Amino acid sequence: QVQLVESGGGLVQAGGSLRLSCAASGRTVSFYVMAWFRQAPGKEREFVAQISASGGQTDYADSVKGRFTISRDNAANTIYLQMNSLKPEDTAVYYCAAERIYMSRKSSDYDYWGQGTQVTVSS
DSSP, rough: OOOEEOOOOOOETOOOOEEEEEEEEEEOOOTTTTEEEEEEETTTEEEEEEESSSOEEEEOOOTTTEEEEEEEEEETTTTEEESOOGGGGGEEEEEEEEEOOOOSSOGOOOEEOOOOOOEEEEO
């Protein structure tokens, strides 16, 4: 079993930056694909970014490409999401997720989820 805990959310002005962290426990996530999803009020959960187990492959939603960077520290069992040039439309609860087998943009393919951290971007 894998437990995921996100942190680093908060309130920031448009154009600002935040760095989200996702700390894993229970077992190592070194062999897991890790991803970030987000869900805004009244909207479905959407894919943001994912990273392969080795960290050698990354994938981003078009809406965040060039602004967000996903990374991982397998020794620390932690995943990060650096968010720059934030926009009001980035406001959402951000979730970390883990998937054992392959990279996917589908939330239903992910086995483990954190509780989420709120990111609010003011205009």
